[in-house]
Amino acid sequence: MSIEEFRKNGYAAIDWLCDYFERIESYPVLSKVKPGQIKSSLPSSPPKNAEQFSRIIEDLDKIILPGITHWQAPGFFGYFPANASPPSILAEIFSAGLGVQGMLWLTSPSCTELEILVLDWIVEMMGLPDMFKSSGFGGGVIQDSASSAVLCAVIAARELTKTKAAPQGTQSYLIGYCSEEAHSSVEKAFAIAGLGRENLRKISSDSDGALLYSNLEEQIASDLFNGLKPFFICGTVGSTSTLSCDPIKKIGRLADLNDCWLHVDSAMAGTAAVCPEFRYLNDGIELADSYCFNPHKWMLTNFDCNCFYVKDKKTLISALSVLPEYLRNPRALDQPVVDFRDWQIPLGRRFRALKLWFVIRSYGVDGIREYLRGHVKIANKFASWVEAENHFELTSYTGLNLVCFRVEGDDARNEKLLNTINETGSIFLSHTIIDGRFSLRLCVGQVRVTEQTVLQAWEVIKTCASGIEP
Ligand SMILES: *Cc1c(COP(=O)(O)O)cnc(C)c1O
Numbered sequence: 001m002s003i004e005e006f007r008k009n010g011y012a013a014i015d016w017l018c019d020y021f022e023r024i025e026s027y028p029v030l031s032k033v034k035p036g037q038i039k040s041s042l043p044s045s046p047p048k049n050a051e052q053f054s055r056i057i058e059d060l061d062k063i064i065l066p067g068i069t070h071w072q073a074p075g076f077f078g079y080f081p082a083n084a085s086p087p088s089i090l091a092e093i094f095s096a097g098l099g100v101q102g103m104l105w106l107t108s109p110s111c112t113e114l115e116i117l118v119l120d121w122i123v124e125m126m127g128l129p130d131m132f133k134s135s136g137f138g139g140g141v142i143q144d145s146a147s148s149a150v151l152c153a154v155i156a157a158r159e160l161t162k163t164k165a166a167p168q169g170t171q172s173y174l175i176g177y178c179s180e181e182a183h184s185s186v187e188k189a190f191a192i193a194g195l196g197r198e199n200l201r202k203i204s205s206d207s208d209g210a211l212l213y214s215n216l217e218e219q220i221a222s223d224l225f226n227g228l229k230p231f232f233i234c235g236t237v238g239s240t241s242t243l244s245c246d247p248i249k250k251i252g253r254l255a256d257l258n259d260c261w262l263h264v265d266s267a268m269a270g271t272a273a274v275c276p277e278f279r280y281l282n283d284g285i286e287l288a289d290s291y292c293f294n295p296h297k298w299m300l301t302n303f304d305c306n307c308f309y310v311k312d313k314k315t316l317i318s319a320l321s322v323l324p325e326y327l328r329n330p331r332a333l334d335q336p337v338v339d340f341r342d343w344q345i346p347l348g349r350r351f352r353a354l355k356l357w358f359v360i361r362s363y364g365v366d367g368i369r370e371y372l373r374g375h376v377k378i379a380n381k382f383a384s385w386v387e388a389e390n391h392f393e394l395t396s397y398t399g400l401n402l403v404c405f406r407v408e409g410d411d412a413r414n415e416k417l418l419n420t421i422n423e424t425g426s427i428f429l430s431h432t433i434i435d436g437r438f439s440l441r442l443c444v445g446q447v448r449v450t451e452q453t454v455l456q457a458w459e460v461i462k463t464c465a466s467g468i469e470p
Contacts, residue, residue: 028425038067074453078430081445084302091358105337115353132309141343147185149292149308157261159319176232179211209244238269242396252287411438
């Protein structure tokens with residue numbers, strides 16, 4: 001593709017996306033294709049000869065689009081939002097076009113220095129503890145996902161136990177803790193790090209989904225009694241299922257008493273701390289050794305972008321750095337530099353800070369606040385509609401952007417309601433289990449969601465429910 005063709009096709013690609021956003025509500029939110037349908041509609045072998053860009057776009061429209069679940073549609077209320085705001089999409093194009101690998105400072109100084117800067121900006125924007133700023137012992141780094149962040153946290157925590165030195169590499173006496181509501185990525189991190197899934201204790205939670213502190217205390221005491229070494233606790237602020245919050249302050253003190261690393265996972269809810277009135281979400285975070293949240297969920301930034309902060313960058317770097325000669329910085333560098341490859345699992349890294357920089361500058365902190373407040377206000381209204389409606393029950397609402405509810409009747413009726421709603425194609429909801437009962441989840445956080453679209457969704461939900469026998 002020549003530069004001239006690239007220019008022409010580039011304009012066409014942006015036009016395509018603009019048209020897509022304009023007609024996004026005309027597609028069924030949840031793709032209706034059958035398993036295997038997309039793959040079997042395409043040639044099983046790659047084309048021998050070059051094809052025209054326009055031919056590729058034709059197939060994108062005809063074959064690929066029907067297999068898309070429209071996460072950007074205002075009727076998408078499932079799981080969590082996957083924000084893709086226009087400024088972040090444009091930044092993504094610049095990142096792709098510059099095509100830099102930001103593994104070392106030297107391999108693109110702007111990639112490293114802009115990342116350090118925007119992560120410091122975010123500490124200020126969200127009222128996070130100053131210890132996470134780059135000027136002291138701590139610092140922040142962009143990871144691809146909250147899953148990678150918790151894996152890095154687990155590995156850094158292990159580093160402090162000095163078991164790295166164990167020649168046989170087993171750490172079977174190292175024990176970690178999280179609530180049963182914690183994200184599955186914590187267990188995955190234990191599996192990947194070779195610490196053993198069973199060495200992660202899942203502490204039960206109370207009826208609000210918060211970790212039961214006394215159970216954690218007892219479990220740690222019992223593990224110590226048995227000669228095991230508690231070393232890691234993951235606290236959740238805004239669980240995936242209901243946005244429940246663990247008592248971070250209390251857990252933090254316990255972690256400190258027992259020399260445990262405390263990681264706080266606030267993947268979706270964390271963003272809300274941009275608004276001062278939601279800063280209660282940060283309570284106790286000053287006791288954490290690491291913290292993360294996902295701008296790629298609710299902060300107008302397209303996937304992937306996770307902000308991961310540590311209190312002591314030396315430990316993280318010590319856990320993750322390997323220095324082959326070919327990556328050694330020139331001895332002539334007259335100042336120490338940050339090489340972010342030592343803060344993450346892979347070597348290579350994309351220029352993701354551009355996305356945050358574009359988003360924060362395009363909306364301003366006040367614009368982001370307004371955006372989040374709008375969503376919370378809509379979710380509040382939706383929760384009040386559910387509460388006021390006969391035959392419906394609010395099963396969880398923590399005051400942010402996720403509302404869980406069910407219709408009167410058994411689980412089978414609720415499951416049928418969810419399927420019926422999603423089959424309409426106009427909206428998409430997901431589900432969870434709360435206190436052993438099936439609940440529907442409606443998460444407000446899409447870039448294009450409005451009170452009007454949520455009101456329409458509520459009408460769809462009520463109509464579907466009235467058509468299902470109790
Ligand atoms: C979504 C979510 C995750 C996983 O996020 P990824 O970035 O996809 O790894 C982890 N923890 C919580 C609380 C989440 O809501």
